[in-house]
Amino acid sequence: MQVIQDYKIFDFIERNDKLEKIRVFVPIGPKEDGIVTHIERKGDNEVYTGFLWELFTEIIQKKEINEKYRFEFVFSEYGIYNYDLIVNEINKGKYDMTLSHLIQTFQRETKVNFTVPLLIDYITVFHKVKVNRFGIIKDVLSSIFILILVLIVLGILVGYILYVFDKDRRKHIDSKLTDKQFLIRTIMTGIASFFGEMGYLSENVSNTKKGVLIVTVIMLIATIFTLFLQAEITSKTIEKRQINTLSKRHIRDKPILAHAGYAMAKKLEEQGAEVEYIKDISNKSLFEKYMKNSHKYNGIVLSYCDGDNHVMGKSDLTSTSTFGKEPISFVVSTKKPKFLELLNKTILKLRSEGELHSLCISSYGSLENTDICSLR
Numbered sequence: 001m002q003v004i005q006d007y008k009i010f011d012f013i014e015r016n017d018k019l020e021k022i023r024v025f026v027p028i029g030p031k032e033d034g035i036v037t038h039i040e041r042k043g044d045n046e047v048y049t050g051f052l053w054e055l056f057t058e059i060i061q062k063k064e065i066n067e068k069y070r071f072e073f074v075f076s077e078y079g080i081y082n083y084d085l086i087v088n089e090i091n092k093g094k095y096d097m098t099l100s101h102l103i104q105t106f107q108r109e110t111k112v113n114f115t116v117p118l119l120i121d122y123i124t125v126f127h128k129v130k131v132n133r134f135g136i137i138k139d140v141l142s143s144i145f146i147l148i149l150v151l152i153v154l155g156i157l158v159g160y161i162l163y164v165f166d167k168d169r170r171k172h173i174d175s176k177l178t179d180k181q182f183l184i185r186t187i188m189t190g191i192a193s194f195f196g197e198m199g200y201l202s203e204n205v206s207n208t209k210k211g212v213l214i215v216t217v218i219m220l221i222a223t224i225f226t227l228f229l230q231a232e233i234t235s236k237t238i239e240k241r242q243i244n245t246l247s248k249r250h251i252r253d254k255p256i257l258a259h260a261g262y263a264m265a266k267k268l269e270e271q272g273a274e275v276e277y278i279k280d281i282s283n284k285s286l287f288e289k290y291m292k293n294s295h296k297y298n299g300i301v302l303s304y305c306d307g308d309n310h311v312m313g314k315s316d317l318t319s320t321s322t323f324g325k326e327p328i329s330f331v332v333s334t335k336k337p338k339f340l341e342l343l344n345k346t347i348l349k350l351r352s353e354g355e356l357h358s359l360c361i362s363s364y365g366s367l368e369n370t371d372i373c374s375l376r
């Protein structure tokens with residue numbers, strides 16, 4: 001149910017009914033939905049929080065705004081959002097603007113005006129962690145193939161050196177061996193030593209200084225290379241497990257779930273993804289639907305800010321954010337050009353003073369390794 005209420009936080013500002021009214025639509029939902037306004041109860045009062053709400057709070061406190069405009073707020077059904085529908089209702093005159101996290105598209109640009117950007121967000125697919133052990137082994141082996149080849153060649157080389165410069169070893173192995181047999185055994189000893197098996201090398205060392213020196217040097221070199229190979233295998237295995245991302249090829253394999261009216265889903269569709277749009281569903285229900293049917297879908301497409309809280313702390317869920325970035329803006333009715341001009345000036349002033357950045361960091365600072373709050 002939608003509820004209209006005054007913006008009570010600013011009751012200390014003298015209200016003037018002669019001021020031009022701006023009707024603002026505000027999507028509200030749970031704190032896990034990172035791009036909407038949240039309601040927190042403190043005692044008997046309801047307190048509204050969230051980046052866009054707190055930013056607009058700062059904006060309408062500015063003298064140049066509150067001396068010309070008054071604001072009436074309409075709140076959405078809790079947890080249900082259709083951003084294309086909101087844009088259409090602003091276009092029809094039902095609202096003058098919205099505190100929504102919106103990206104600019106050609107279709108929307110023909111219906112509403114966009115403010116200057118507020119932050120940067122990512123087109124993101126949230127999906128289950130899929131560990132294909134055979135695939136990991138295959139990828140790891142292919143990535144270290146050259147290194148394995150080098151170790152084999154080095155093993156053959158040191159085996160031949162051992163054969164040439166320490167022929168006394170034959171006594172400790174089998175004096176009846178032919179030269180060819182001794183060569184093969186020595187080369188295999190060299191190869192084995194570079195893959196961590198040095199027992200045969202050390203146990204059959206000759207009793208000469210030259211033999212001891214050669215074996216010691218080989219063991220030293222082989223140990224270093226063995227440790228390096230093990231480190232590479234461990235590193236590549238961890239790397240393959242951590243990446244676990246969807247490529248543009250993979251997003252064509254199965255459908256991806258999305259909210260109806262979600263522009264980032266349409267952007268992903270333009271990249272070749274098959275998107276299944278669902279009306280009137282919350283983010284939480286969308287994730288639940290995906291988890292129950294993960295064999296049918298490749299994931300859920302949301303903005304990074306919108307969906308990241310839903311996967312935090314869940315070892316079976318991850319995200320891929322390599323499908324592009326988009327600037328985020330408020331939208332304003334085309335019938336309010338003067339308000340849009342003043343709103344843009346105020347946002348740019350907050351940007352230049354660092355307040356926009358501080359508010360963004362306060363809300364999204366937990367989203368590490370991103371440039372969401374990079375606007376200054």
